[in-house]
């Protein structure tokens with residue numbers, strides 16, 4: 136078979152060749168930011184810091200390992216929250232936007248004065264020492280975070296790659312006549328109290344070094360992290376240790392275990408200083424997964440002493456963020472600044488995690504990059520990785536190499552990974568989609584033969600433990616062509632649920648494999664085999680299945696249903712696992728045949744063959760009706776979780792692209808906005824931000840395919856720098872842009888000056904710096920509605936089927 140170019144790509148290319156061969160028509164101007172524009176002024180890291188967004192709101196450089204913020208006693212999954220709960224400490228490592236257990240937050244520092252200057256009057260255990268922050272004191276900027284505690288101590292922080300730098304400014308001694316000594320505690324714990332054991336040693340200089348073994352927040356095993364803390368700004372007064380409520384100046388080293396019957400022992404070190412005139416004690420904390428010595432050398436290299444340059448470190452962090460955001464341009468066209476803040480902040484949050492731990496991986500020796508906190512790819516393959524592919528392809532390529540190096544050394548691609556540990560798989564092998572997405576978008580520097588071997592491994596070999604790698608039920612998958620309800624799986628072990636959602640995900644994973652096989656010129660039989668397996672979801676389509684809500688038939692016929700090994704249908708209420716039944720179905724809580732969502736939502740998860748789905752439900756009009764009902768009936772569509780993303784734009788496949796635009800506007804800004812509670816669910820490393828950014832730029836990715844669905848952008852023009860600096864790819868509304876978004880209907884489009892009627896475009900748009908000009912109006916038009924205008928589906932031969 137021919138190489139990766141499916142016929143759709145070849146014809147997009149011919150558009151380009153045509154354009155190059157005739158004299159170029161006058162093109163609209165490339166998108167540009169206004170003169171003097173600083174993207175950082177539109178980034179608000181506090182968006183999503185309340186209401187379960189769980190974002191990391193603190194200081195970090197792009198993809199930085201060091202992430203400094205205040206940790207709270209309330210919603211502390213990402214460390215900090217604006218939920219008004221108390222500050223328990225300031226720690227140096229975090230994840231962003233994750234659900235479930237809090238992540239990292241190891242070795243927090245806590246500044247305080249001891250009443251009467253007696254160390255035994257200070258408070259050591261986390262919840263005893265916790266104090267509230269003064270609300271109006273919270274400052275969160277890219278690379279910087281600050282707040283003032285109610286006791287008057289002010290904390291500011293910034294970071295470099297592996298090092299957090301703090302300024303703790305102590306107010307004048309609060310006790311008349313007693314010169315209190317500012318104390319800084321280092322607690323051998325993490326946010327989730329998962330420490331298994333830990334050590335600390337304090338030098339005469341006040342330097343603290345040590346390590347601890349902790350548990351990953353959504354994975355198996357444990358990991359060890361090391362630290363090296365140095366202080367400056369005041370003369371050392373004394374030092375020592377604390378154990379539970381008590382402290383002493385001797386000894387200077389301790390090893391703490393998990394304790395009897397898992398009783399959690401509190402322990403750590405402290406240092407006290409003579410208060411300097413300006414009250415500021417600096418703390419520099421290096422972290423490393425290799426050793427405490429490496430934590431020290433990281434810190435010394437990145438932020439040399441003896442006086443630590445806080446402002447310079449902050450400036451470097453800010454510059455790193457400006458560089459990362461520089462490929463993007465937005466001409467707001469008069470749109471409210473809150474929209475711009477949502478847009479830039481959503482993009483910003485996509486470059487917090489995964490984290491670059493290159494040089495910090497103790498698990499294997501390699502010259503390849505090592506990224507961690509792919510948390511989880513089930514969330515991030517849909518929009519985050521596609522976004523990085525556009526705005527930061529060099530880093531996305533390094534992430535892909537890291538995933539492949541993980542495969543090489545651990546034997547399997549991860550579906551989730553954090554803290555050097557294997558994370559739990561939620562559905563299929565979604566790294567397969569990330570790899571193939573990178574392939575169809577021509578990311579460079581990737582070993583595609585290894586990628587093929589890795590994906591083939593997922594598709595063909597069942598691991599003993601498929602709860603954190605590979606897939607389960609492969610015997611049934613290969614012989615029955617679906618994942619059965621209550622499968623008999625003797626090859627490996629995992630949560631034996633999710634038969635419907637796993638069938639859907641494995642089908643799409645196999646589609647991606649067939650795409651790669653075709654691209655790499657594997658034989659036709661191989662390509663055909665995986666393309667055939669990609670239709671397995673149809674085996675769970677039950678034509679006569681209805682869906683009632685409260686005893687009333689919704690009027691739709693045909694849903695996915697679970698099927699036993701013997702071919703008999705099982706039953707799962709199509710609204711189960713959602714708000715209407717008030718049930719949540721995760722791996723461990725109420726495991727069901729769909730994961731974290733309903734059958735209603737999952738039926739739409741066939742990104743490679745929406746055309747077949749449309750015919751299964753009776754054609755384009757019934758499909759639109761069903762999609763509308765799904766989005767309109769309160770409690771059916773779950774906008775707070777990633778599986779919903781693509782459903783917002785599926786109207787394109789039924790020839791009604793205008794309805795996708797309307798639908799996007801029904802969710803933004805009502806559910807995605809620039810307030811602290813402005814995300815509808817866990818941000819999941821930026822996934823929510825990526826959904827929002829793509830919707831706002833007017834090009835929504837179908838991950839794993841060279842396809843972006845076109846809708847009017849939320850700004851007059853948006854632009855993205857070409858991968859090789861060939862000028863920015865621009866979407867510009869040349870006529871009819873209005874800030875009230877009344878004109879949401881594309882009347883006509885031009886791509887590089889030529890009339891363009893397809894309602895989608897390939898990634899060449901970005902790599903070649905193309906220009907898409909849109910004319911908008913206030914009524915639906917014929918644009919993008921014809922059969923030949925629709926995005927590719929297997930059924931319609933859009934992928935060059937065999």
Ligand SMILES: *[C@@H]1O[C@H](CO)[C@@H](O)[C@H](O)[C@H]1NC(C)=O
Nearest residue numbers: 217218219220267268269270
């Ligand atoms: C700070 O704000 C939170 C959340 O709005 C509120 O619960 C808390 O009472 C406020 N604290 C103070 C000191 O005003």
Ligand SMILES: *[C@@H]1O[C@H](CO)[C@@H](O)[C@H](O)[C@H]1NC(C)=O
Nearest residue numbers: 208209219220221265266267
């Ligand atoms: C915060 O700490 C204070 C004592 O400093 C305590 O009274 C209060 O209950 C705590 N608030 C929360 C939300 O934990």
Ligand SMILES: *[C@@H]1O[C@H](CO)[C@@H](O)[C@H](O)[C@H]1NC(C)=O
Nearest residue numbers: 250251308309310311312313
């Ligand atoms: C310290 O002195 C000031 C001024 O005389 C007084 O307002 C304050 O209450 C005193 N504080 C304490 C802790 O005694």
Ligand SMILES: *[C@@H]1O[C@H](CO)[C@@H](O)[C@H](O)[C@H]1NC(C)=O
Nearest residue numbers: 331332333348349357390392
């Ligand atoms: C610390 O705990 C880990 C995990 O339980 C264990 O493997 C390790 O041996 C312990 N370290 C020490 C020094 O006891």
Ligand SMILES: *[C@@H]1O[C@H](CO)[C@@H](O)[C@H](O)[C@H]1NC(C)=O
Nearest residue numbers: 334335336344345346426427
């Ligand atoms: C952990 O830290 C203690 C105290 O600094 C040190 O003695 C020990 O060797 C460290 N262990 C490892 C594995 O680095």
Ligand SMILES: *[C@@H]1O[C@H](CO)[C@@H](O)[C@H](O)[C@H]1NC(C)=O
Nearest residue numbers: 302368411412413414415442
């Ligand atoms: C505080 O004063 C010390 C000298 O006593 C100086 O080294 C330090 O830079 C000052 N800190 C700040 C934040 O200005």
Ligand SMILES: *[C@@H]1O[C@H](CO)[C@@H](O)[C@H](O)[C@H]1NC(C)=O
Nearest residue numbers: 442443444445446447449450
């Ligand atoms: C650091 O920056 C702050 C304001 O951002 C300024 O007040 C301070 O003087 C600067 N410190 C130094 C040492 O330059």
Ligand SMILES: *[C@@H]1O[C@H](CO)[C@@H](O)[C@H](O)[C@H]1NC(C)=O
Nearest residue numbers: 684685686714715716769770
């Ligand atoms: C179902 O009926 C109950 C009781 O009449 C009502 O409280 C509930 O709101 C209804 N739910 C839906 C989704 O209509």
Ligand SMILES: *[C@@H]1O[C@H](CO)[C@@H](O)[C@H](O)[C@H]1NC(C)=O
Nearest residue numbers: 621699700701702703704705
């Ligand atoms: C198929 O298996 C299911 C589950 O074990 C059982 O309930 C059903 O009766 C079987 N159907 C037939 C036709 O044997």
Ligand SMILES: *[C@@H]1O[C@H](CO)[C@@H](O)[C@H](O)[C@H]1NC(C)=O
Nearest residue numbers: 804805806808812813814815
């Ligand atoms: C902002 O988004 C949140 C989260 O989805 C939502 O609860 C809130 O109503 C929205 N606010 C506005 C003003 O639209």
Ligand SMILES: *[C@@H]1O[C@H](CO)[C@@H](O)[C@H](O)[C@H]1NC(C)=O
Nearest residue numbers: 140148575576577898899902
């Ligand atoms: C990828 O490279 C191929 C071969 O050079 C080319 O035909 C295709 O247009 C490129 N795709 C993208 C998205 O740039």
Ligand SMILES: *[C@@H]1O[C@H](CO)[C@@H](O)[C@H](O)[C@H]1NC(C)=O
Nearest residue numbers: 857858859860861902903904
């Ligand atoms: C950038 O432009 C040069 C010169 O026109 C061309 O050779 C190259 O292929 C372009 N690169 C991309 C990624 O479009």
